[in-house]
Each structure stands twice: as structure tokens, then as C-alpha cells.
Amino acid sequence: MAVIKIEQLSKSYGTVQALKDLNLEVKKNEIYGFIGPNGAGKSTAIRILLGLLQNSGGNAQLFGKDVYQNALRLHSKLAYVPSDVNFWPYLTGGEVIDLLAKMRGKFDSKRKADLIERFQLDPTKKCKTYSKGNRQKVAIISAFVSDVDLLILDEPTSGLDPLMEMEFQSCINQAKRNGKTVLLSSHILSEVEKVCNKIGIIKNGSIVESGTLSDMRHLTQTHFSVETKLSIPENILSDISGVSNVNIEDRHIKFSIESDEINYALQKLTQYGVINLNSNPPTLEELFIRHYSE
Amino acid sequence: MKTLDFEGIGSLLRFYLKKGWVRRSIWLLTPALLAMSAYISYSNMFTSSQELSAFVDESILNPVVAAIHGFILTKDIPGIVSWNIKTVSLIVAAIFNMLTITKMTRGEEESGRTDLLCSTVIGRQAQLGAALIICLGMNLIMGLLLTLTMVVFGMGFSGSLGMGLLLAIGSSFFAALASLISQLTSSRRAASSIAMAFMGVFYVISFFNNLIENINLSSYLTPFRWFFVLRPFDSNNYSILLLGIIIVGIILALALKLSSMRDIGEGVIPHRKGKANAPEYLRNVWALSFRMHRGSLLSWTVVLFVFAVGIGSVDILVAEMLEGVPVLASWMSLFGEPKEAFLALMIFVMGLFVAAYGILAAQRIRSEESEQRVDVLLATKTTRNKLMGSHVIFSMVGTVLITIAIGLGIIFGKVMSGGLSGNNWVVISASLYKLPAIWITSGISVFLIGLLPKSSTTISWSVFALFIGLQLFWEMGILPETAFLLSPFGHVYPTRPQEISTFIILTSIAIILYIIGFMGFKKRDMQQ
Numbered sequence: 001m002a003v004i005k006i007e008q009l010s011k012s013y014g015t016v017q018a019l020k021d022l023n024l025e026v027k028k029n030e031i032y033g034f035i036g037p038n039g040a041g042k043s044t045a046i047r048i049l050l051g052l053l054q055n056s057g058g059n060a061q062l063f064g065k066d067v068y069q070n071a072l073r074l075h076s077k078l079a080y081v082p083s084d085v086n087f088w089p090y091l092t093g094g095e096v097i098d099l100l101a102k103m104r105g106k107f108d109s110k111r112k113a114d115l116i117e118r119f120q121l122d123p124t125k126k127c128k129t130y131s132k133g134n135r136q137k138v139a140i141i142s143a144f145v146s147d148v149d150l151l152i153l154d155e156p157t158s159g160l161d162p163l164m165e166m167e168f169q170s171c172i173n174q175a176k177r178n179g180k181t182v183l184l185s186s187h188i189l190s191e192v193e194k195v196c197n198k199i200g201i202i203k204n205g206s207i208v209e210s211g212t213l214s215d216m217r218h219l220t221q222t223h224f225s226v227e228t229k230l231s232i233p234e235n236i237l238s239d240i241s242g243v244s245n246v247n248i249e250d251r252h253i254k255f256s257i258e259s260d261e262i263n264y265a266l267q268k269l270t271q272y273g274v275i276n277l278n279s280n281p282p283t284l285e286e287l288f289i290r291h292y293s294e
Numbered sequence: 295m296k297t298l299d300f301e302g303i304g305s306l307l308r309f310y311l312k313k314g315w316v317r318r319s320i321w322l323l324t325p326a327l328l329a330m331s332a333y334i335s336y337s338n339m340f341t342s343s344q345e346l347s348a349f350v351d352e353s354i355l356n357p358v359v360a361a362i363h364g365f366i367l368t369k370d371i372p373g374i375v376s377w378n379i380k381t382v383s384l385i386v387a388a389i390f391n392m393l394t395i396t397k398m399t400r401g402e403e404e405s406g407r408t409d410l411l412c413s414t415v416i417g418r419q420a421q422l423g424a425a426l427i428i429c430l431g432m433n434l435i436m437g438l439l440l441t442l443t444m445v446v447f448g449m450g451f452s453g454s455l456g457m458g459l460l461l462a463i464g465s466s467f468f469a470a471l472a473s474l475i476s477q478l479t480s481s482r483r484a485a486s487s488i489a490m491a492f493m494g495v496f497y498v499i500s501f502f503n504n505l506i507e508n509i510n511l512s513s514y515l516t517p518f519r520w521f522f523v524l525r526p527f528d529s530n531n532y533s534i535l536l537l538g539i540i541i542v543g544i545i546l547a548l549a550l551k552l553s554s555m556r557d558i559g560e561g562v563i564p565h566r567k568g569k570a571n572a573p574e575y576l577r578n579v580w581a582l583s584f585r586m587h588r589g590s591l592l593s594w595t596v597v598l599f600v601f602a603v604g605i606g607s608v609d610i611l612v613a614e615m616l617e618g619v620p621v622l623a624s625w626m627s628l629f630g631e632p633k634e635a636f637l638a639l640m641i642f643v644m645g646l647f648v649a650a651y652g653i654l655a656a657q658r659i660r661s662e663e664s665e666q667r668v669d670v671l672l673a674t675k676t677t678r679n680k681l682m683g684s685h686v687i688f689s690m691v692g693t694v695l696i697t698i699a700i701g702l703g704i705i706f707g708k709v710m711s712g713g714l715s716g717n718n719w720v721v722i723s724a725s726l727y728k729l730p731a732i733w734i735t736s737g738i739s740v741f742l743i744g745l746l747p748k749s750s751t752t753i754s755w756s757v758f759a760l761f762i763g764l765q766l767f768w769e770m771g772i773l774p775e776t777a778f779l780l781s782p783f784g785h786v787y788p789t790r791p792q793e794i795s796t797f798i799i800l801t802s803i804a805i806i807l808y809i810i811g812f813m814g815f816k817k818r819d820m821q822q
Contacts (some may be wrong), residue, residue, distance in 0.1 A: 098576065
């Protein structure tokens, strides 16, 4: 059973179409990266999942139940981190964490203490006095404190420093090991690459690409940088079709190549005695830019 | 503080003056319109100068009216008109001033917009400067419009000018006060609440001094009594206006000095640290809302209780004054027992304040929604109904608590002044009888939050202002009673009998409004 299942979801605000026939599925224990340009509809889709907005078509289900009818029961199984964190100015961070945890169900004070320590948060400060990053820490900690099955995170780390980013990733990995499911919407592609095992790219309200990262990598080119004993001729790769950005300097060649052609190209190069070989798989950023600029 | 601090004030002014003219027109035109209606109604009311004279004498003798407005100074139409409009005009103008100042200073800082502006070529004081220029400018125009209106209707020039300037300077006093308070607190909500409270205090000082014919110290202390020093259409002592300008200037100078000293975004008073752990009771949305509302509910209860004690303690004085004046007997008998006229009217007026609290309490859910703090709550086990209910309960039940406090306060005041008589239950029942009107007023707010959230604040207060307007115009004789009965307060006005059926019908209407509001809130999108 899919934890999150969205079918042909549409949402319009008057004449503006925010979501158009969106299809998305997240299975149990998947860490799903939900990425897309600004204004593509990520937050809208998430808010529909949480029952904050009504849809204009299609349906959305969590744990096999419709999100709108069963919101109450479903919400005890999930934790949400919003993209724009606004808390009550005169409550402290610690109080907000306690409150939200109790509103979800169980509350584990040991876990709270541990997370506060890891994220280096001062829980005695009033929310009004926190910097943006610290407000986000409060939101993230309150999500991880509860022992829920699903985490819905909308750009949770956009203001965190690199150390905290690492802590966040280790929390996600821990959740993964504990069998939890995560829907992570983010612009930090390196983060998505590291923790997510499935990705969906949304553009103009629909999913334009989805699959595992390795599935998607087949669509773009890997970069190679190879050093050889013998000089490399100019036209060595010219009979291969899926090659680009070829740069040859005597015994050093750099090129980008489609995954199907890698084996053939390397066979050709080993004839010249390979000393050193560096390869970089296509980054998610390149994948993203390719989709975005189309 | 250098002139460079005000750099860019021109562009700020151009920016702020582009929008908001609907609200500003109401601000500018209200006193002039009130003067016009008062003139029309009063000049048609008297067929002879004896009638006019009798009316003035009656009002002097009527301590109820005298307490609220003070005495009429001259026995002519301009005297009556200026006396009638001065208090309401000043209150309306003061409210506009205070809300505008706190919004343009603290409000902009809280949202972070000031940070953005100050990072451009805009001086640190430009924001406050722009706010003050707009308010003082509006006050001046408003005052001159009043003067113009009065002159056009044939009231003497120097008196009309005096009235116009009095209003301009009096309302500027409150603008200056609000700008000073904005420097001390760290939130817009706190700033506007404290400013309103000060206005209340200044009015109460005038209230308890209005019964004294002679000018005393209080006449200089509170803008609500400057009228009695100025004596427009009588001796026209413009010197008080000069004093007013000086007072306003001093407060402004203080505000500007403080403003140049503090950090942007902070008040002068620093934040305190809090607790790392939430108290045991803070475990659901009910507790959270209680935490948010408790300060305001307590303040309103205490303030109205104290005011009620004041009313109760002067009641015996007033009752004695009323008893000695047979001419007022017919007027008083409208209110039931002659002795109860004063209390009956004051309980009604305090009911209006409780209704204002009801609107504020209900509107809290709307501001939580527009600040996007409800999203996280609704993603937990909290339902829409619970969320809305946790706030709206204060306009349903909180109003009852305040009303009971008022009743008890009056009784306590009476006990303190030795005027305890047998009819205390009447006091409590009269207070409680206002509740359906209070509930309808907040019910309208809840209804709007459910169906028309974006304009709910504006429309709620406009409807409330309409109710008060209907009352004013009926009291002035311009509108018939049927018009006043369009307002729920018309049905609970003390001249009407207290009937169970009225109570039940009004409460039912309120309940329906609440239910529709809840249903609307449940179904619609959460939006800013």
C-alpha cells in the first residue's frame, strides 16, 4: 500500500492553475525528494495533502484513506515542517516543541533533549527573538521528536548552516533505518541526492520526471577525466555519437558521454595505457537544469 | 539625530499615500458629517428660543448626559452642536491616529518591511516621520473640514475655527502618544492596546470631572476637557490650543529622541528569557489559545470592573441629583425607575465595550490564519472546529465573564459609597440582558471569518460602527426608532422593556451566525 498516493490532482485559484493532473506515489520506507522551480506547485500539493486546501479535481490519499475525510486520524501518524516558519512570538522554542509533540500524540522528553543537543538550540528563547535558522530548527526538532510514520517536510533546511544540514541528514537516515517514510521538498539538490532514494520533478503543476536517481542518471551524461601513458589522437572518440565537450591535451582527455557508450569509449582509451581515471556521475543539478530549461 | 535620518521621507510618503484613501476619507469626513447632521436635527427640533433654552437647562440638570458629554456652554444652536459632536469626533479621530501610527511604525518593523526600507537610501527616522506627517496632516485637514462645514451652516467663524483646531490638536495628542508608546513596546498589538487604554483613561478622567462646572486641573490634563477651557462660541480662549500644541510637541520630541536611540525591531524594554519546557497544561489548541487570550481577557475585565466600581460609587450622587429635578421625570421614567436611569444607561454603554472585546477576541483566529500559524496546528490532530472554537469561545464566554464583572463592580461601588439599595439583582440582569446584542456583534465577525475572511476585520468593525451610528442618529432624533432596531443594541436599549422572548430570539440569531461561521471556516481553504 502506498503511503502517499496522489492521482490526477488539480488545483486552481480562479484563473490560475496551480496543479494540473499531478500524479505522485510514495511507498513505505521511501525517502521521496520533491523538487521543482519556484512556484511549480510543491507547497500547494503538500497543503492539499494536509487538508489545508481543497482540490479542484483528482484525489489524494494518505495510508490508503482520503486526506480530506480522514484528516484527523491521518494527522496523528504524520509530522509536518512548513516552508515559512511562523511561531507564536511569546512562546519559547522549547514550549513550541512540547506543544506540537503533545498535539500529535506521544511525547518523549529524552528524545527532545537529545535533538536539542544535536541541533544546538537554546530552548529558552522566545520565538520572536530567534533567527530564521533557529526557527527552522524548532520546527525540525518538533517533527523528529514525535515517533510518527510519515514526515512531510517543505524546504526544512533552507536557512540552516552546513553543520546543522549534516545533522538533519543524519536524522533522515535514522528515520529511514527505522522504517519511516519521508516526503522532502527541497531546493538543496545535494541534500536530496544524499538522502532520497526516489525523486519527482514538478513543473507548472505536473510531474515531468520521476524515478530513482539512477534511473534518471541514464538520461544525462557522465563526465570523465582520463590520463594516459601515450598521447591520445584527436579523433579518438569521433565515431561515438553520445559524446560531447571533448577536450584533449596530449595525454589528458576530458569528455562527457552517455552511459550506454561508456564501455566502448573506455575500451578505446585503455589502448593508450590509462594511468588515472576520474568520473563524475551527472549531478541532480544538471538533471534539474535540463528539465527546467526545456 | 540628524536631518539625514529623515532622508527618503518624500518617497515613503508618496508610497504610503497611494492607498488607504477609503479609510482616510472616513477619518476626514466623520466630524464634518456629524456636525452637519447635528445642526440639521437640532435646528429643526426647536420652534422657539424658549424650547432651546429649556433643552439646554434640562441637559445641564441631567447628570447622566452631563457626565458623558459635560455641560452645554452657550444657549444657541452652535453651542449645542459643538457640545454634541466633540466627544465622538475626538474618539473616532484618536482611534484612527493610534491605529495608523502603530501600524506604520511597529507594524512595519514586525513584518520586516522596515529592515528592507532602511537598507535602502531611507533614513532611520523616516518611517516614524512619514507616519507623523500623514497623521498630523490628516488631523489638520479634518479639523479644517469641520470648520468649513460649521461656517457654511452659519455657525460663527471664530467658534468654528476653534472647534476645528481643537479637534486637530486633540487628535494629534493621541498620535504623539501612540508614537511614544510604540518606542517602548516591542509589538504592534501591545502598542495599540496600551494606546487605546490611555485614551480610555483620559476619557474616564473627563467623565468623572464633567459634572463639575468650574474648570479644574483636569480640564488641562485630558484632551476631552480642553473644550471647556476653549469655550467655543462663547469666550473663545485660544490659549488652550497653544498649550495643546506645546504638549503635543513635547511628546513628539520625546518619541523622536527614543526612536533615534533604539534598535530597529526592538522596543526600549528588552526581552526576557522563558522556560525550556512547556507547562503540563499546554498540550492542545485550547490551552494554546488560552495562553494567547488570557492577558487581554484579564485586562479588559479589570479595566471594566474598575470603571463599573466608579459608576456604582457615583450612582447615589447622581440619583439624588435626578430626584431633585421634576422636569426630567418623564425622560427618566422611560428607563424604569427614575433613580435607575443613570445606571441603566451606563450599563448599556459598557455593553458596547464588551461587544468591542467580543469582536477582537473572535478576530484573533483570523490573524493567526493570516500569519500562517495555523498550518502546523491543523497538521496535527486539531480539527478546524476545535481551532476556531478555541478562539471564538472567548467572544462567547469571555464576554459573559466581563459582563458579570461589570455587574459585580457596580454593586461593589454602590456598597463602597453606602448607596446599597434593594435592587441589585436588577443591575446584574440589566448587564446580562445586553449579552445577546454582544453575541450578535461577535457572531457577525465569526460569520465573516467563515465566509469572507479577507475583509472580515474591516466589515466587522464597519458594522459595529454602523450600529453605533444608528444609535447616535436616533438619539439625535434624525432617525426613527425602526432604524435603530436594525441594530441588535436597539433591542436591548434601556428604554425598552426586558423580555425573555427578545433575549431568546437575539441569542438564536447569534447562534445561527456562529454556526454558519464555523461551517464556512471548516470548508474553505486556509489563506492569508
